Amino acid sequence: MNTLLTIKNLHIHFETHVGKVQAVRGVDLSVKKGETLAIVGESGSGKSVTAKSIIGLLPKRNAMIDKGEIWFENKNLLTLNNKQMKKIRGAKIAMIFQDPMTALNPTMKVGKQVMESAIKHLNLSKKEARNKAVELLNLVGISNPETRLNQYPHEFSGGMRQRIVIAMALSCNPKLLIADEPTTALDVTIQAQILDLLKHIQKETGTAIIFITHDLGVVSNIADSVAVMYAGKIIEKGTVEEVLLKPNHPYSWGLLKSMPNLDTKGKLYSIPGSPPDMIQPLKGDAFAPRNEFALAIDYDMQPPMFKVSETHYAATWLLHPQAPKVDFIRETQDVLMKQDDKISSIDNNVLLEVKGLSKYFYLKSKQTLKAVDNIHLEIRRGETLGLVGESGCGKSTVGRTIIGLHEPTSGEIIYDNTKLTRHNQRQLTKKMQMIFQDPYSSLDPKMKVEDIIAEGLDIHHVVKDKKERKQRVEELLKTVGLQPHSASRYPHEFSGGQRQRIGIARALAIEPEFIVADEPISALDVSIQAQVINLLLKLQKENNLTLLFIAHDLSMVKYISDRIGVMYLGTIVELANSDELYKNPLHPYTQALLSAIPNANPIVEKSRERIILKGTLPSPVYPPSGCRFRTRCLLATDACEKTPEWREVETDHWVACHYA
Amino acid sequence: MQNMKKKEVEIPAKMFKIVGRKEETLEEIKRSHLTGWQDGWLRLKQNKAAMISLFVLLMIVILSIIGPHVNTYTYQQTNYDAVYLEPNSDHWLGTDKFGRDQWTRLWEGTRISLYIAVLAALLDILIGITYGAISAFKGGKVDHMMQRIIEILVGIPNLIIIILLIMMMKPGITTIIIAMVITGWVNMARLVRGQIFKLKNAEYILAARALGADGRRIIIGHMLPNTLGIIIINMMFTIPSAIFTEAFLSFIGLGLQEPLASLGVLINDGFQAMRNHFYLLAFPSIVIVSLMVCFNLLADGLRDAFDPKMRN
């Protein structure tokens, strides 16, 4: 196979009002014809910037390429002028962006947008271009292409829009397709569809793909080779099997380890700290301060790329002949096994019971959005109940209604044998708390951390005086692993993971018994997620907390929960012990959802059979009658027009399906 | 590769000892210790136009306070022996048809115009915040009713209402302020309402509610501090438009009456005498334009510096 694109020693920085940010610090990379190269990294690692520099779309205002070369078809793209670059852009190298909701021009018909580059680069007439567009929409799996060409982007769902973006990128048969987190904004079942589509397209057209992502599962699903980026550098690259199965850099290894798979038990491995701020000049190995195997030299000198095999390289001093040999797996397995002592303190007492709960929202357009429709739940004292489902399924609404942020439309919430009413709510908020999703918007930007954490103390007059208040806040900060003296700082000075821990400290301040964690990790980077999960588990054990853990990431839910409920369009379709649910899913939706989770082991991932759901989530304003899943279900028959009964098929295994 | 081998020789073995993490630095906060206000001030300081405007505004304010007192004339003192004098060493900005000293009148007028504008803007804010906050917080039917009222008020051109009200009341500073406030608060009320509606769904408000915070605490403790920036920025835009309205009213003869001075009164006088005594129009015009330009530039600068959209 010959090389299609080579990046040599690329350096890029951004001018910002706080100073110079070194976004890319010497990237070397090559892509072979027809292969899929995944660039993995956390936010701020420089992966997107690298990709955009290939196609010449860095923001002109503040991005500067300091040095480097990008070779494509015997031309250094960085030396081409604008006109020459335009002939390559769209024609030979095309790009797919992250968010399909914003990547399409809202006031231009979809067909016109798809045809645009074909008309420009292939000199097609309007009619030929139209035929081409129809062909492309067929290729990306959009039915009725002739009529859909005349529609505007907002008439398509997110998954469909991403298909259109892909069709647009393919219109001139590019040699290289750059996909910048193309599935991050999509739900798992839709992600599975898009990944499948990309693989299918690659087979048909032979285009090479640079796939940028933070999700190692997606990498193992789609990539041939992988480059791992950290703090603007590639720290490890090789074939997907090499990097994911035998990682050599402690960061790649830690990253893989901090993602639970469906079998992970015990404590999660977590990389402490957060990625470096790229405004400060970095010395030595940028990862060293977070690396438990850091060598003295790591703090002093940047490691070069060491060769592991013909195709596998890693930039860590641990590969130096003089360095001690570290067997990551053994070293840490000991640590993790030792801590595998999660004693199940669950008794069978029901702490919280939800009976026939519905929450409708009445929209301005006089329509009714049935966010939650007649659900039943029991949460037992000391357990973690996971609630999973795709966006818009109503899982967050359930959490918020339980905590009293929404008033239920109908149904009952019974907490510790007391029915929740408007009158006793304030009293009960002391026992029930919530952790929110977005660490950026969940802390009041105008308040000091001290006041944020102490808000509950102030409201319920828990502390006697200022001294006790301060002491309590410092204790709480220590509990969540932050420095006590950061109490006088403002939220924007903290990183995302740190903010999320402040949010946890706030919830803990009034010593609740029950916590609703509403997607507490979905906005965090992979290496930070494990920190937060471990913290939650530690706190649960120490304080005998009961948790309702709401998330869309199934492997995390599986890892943290004792029992799991699966939601679809406002209803719970299945509820069981987590092992039971994963081993023996009964509802076709649960089966599809489980099958859609990519596995970070490429051998497993590439060999398994997957159920790919057709279509997209219907609108909760007009849910299908009867079984709500029937429009996408592979088993659906006429019988499904009747609402299925919520029944216990086996002990503790509930399901709502006619065929389970 | 060769390069690497050379290094091998150079590196002493002790460099390859595992020293592990630097635990103490891991949770260190690397960002600078700045409050939102300090950060905004830093940005504002970088904006030259805004800083110059701030300086000019301060100068005008100071002059409007001490200006009338630095010479011996008062703003209403007439002298029929010295009418229509061009600017000279005695009357720095000349005199008008009654021989009144224009320097004194100009700064006196500036002060009154600023007084009217700032007071009107402050009252707008006070009423606007109260109305907007109640409307947004009560929600439902109350909000619906309050919005209908605003819709009707918005449906009428402001200036018409102001003119009608001024016709009804005795001309004077209070009348002008009342007339301007009666229509002016609506914008502020809409702004505050919109902002509070947005904040209502912010997760930190939900968090406060989940902690059991009551309405008072949420409004005073969370919503107002987070709306303040927008309110101040908007006030900076309201002041110049109030200055304009006052001048406009005085210009069409509905504002202050002689011998009181305001920028509008002075411009009106200047316009009448423009053909032969252009300086009478020129000086008040320069002051009013400077005021308006500076307030607008400063407001722009504040918005750029404090707009939450710009910051992460």
Place this chain on the structure above:
Amino acid sequence: MKRFIFLRLVNIIITLFIIATVTFFLMKLLPGSPFDEERLSKLSDEARLEFLAKYGLDQPVYVQYAKYIGSLIKGDLGISYYYKGQTVNALIKDRIGPSMLLGIQAVILGLSVGIILGIIAAYRHNTIWDYFTMLVAVLGVSIPNFVLAAILQFYVGLQWGLFPVAYWEGYQHTFLPTISLGVTVIAIIARFTRNEMLEVLQQDYILTAQSKGISECAVLIKHAIRNALIPVITILGPVFVSLLTGSLVIENIFSIPGIGSLFVDSIKMNDYTTIMGLTLFYSAFFILTILIVDLLYGIIDPRIRIHGRE
């Protein structure tokens, strides 16, 4: 959509009714009278009653009010107190021509220059073009239009003698007033267009368009400008208000026989029926403009079009 228009129309009628009522009673509360009190008192009782009856002033206030509203429904704004024997409708009809012409010219000038400046400024962000536009925009909103008019009159009219400074005797008489009115519009539109355009240029779909390799011109025209101009429709409301306000002084300064100067004159003469009539006329005009702007927005933006249908 039909329902929406219907509701809006009902709303408009209610608003106008409230305005009519409020202005009517305000006028009744006003001190002073349009008539020369001294002369009125000299008249014999009989003659005075006859005089008052002519204007319907002899009846109780609620009857006057009912009559007023009754004639309003028929579209009759009443008889002027000052311009003897003329109806307000006729006065407006006579005077609307110049005001309309000036208004339309100012809008055309403001929109065309403002939009072009705004687009260039955003496209050449942080260059001399941008700074120039911002300067124009800031000066345009900062210089009160009556000050600008006075200065134009002094320099361009009197000193240089390029254009006539007053009266309404031919097309060149519209030049200075149009510029005086139009500069504010240019400033508002240029500033708004620039900001919208900057916003749009940061959108992902612009990046998508650029990644297709089509020419910069095509990206700008097909993708950026259309999306940036749609919201410009929404500030047409404030633009009309500023024109309306401006016309009051500008017509006076240039001695133009339009409805703006009619309004100011009737205030000076305490001509209550004309004031009331013009207040209603202005309000109706303004409210209808806002309605048209909203409808236009719905027609042009495909996203809103769909919402309307659902």
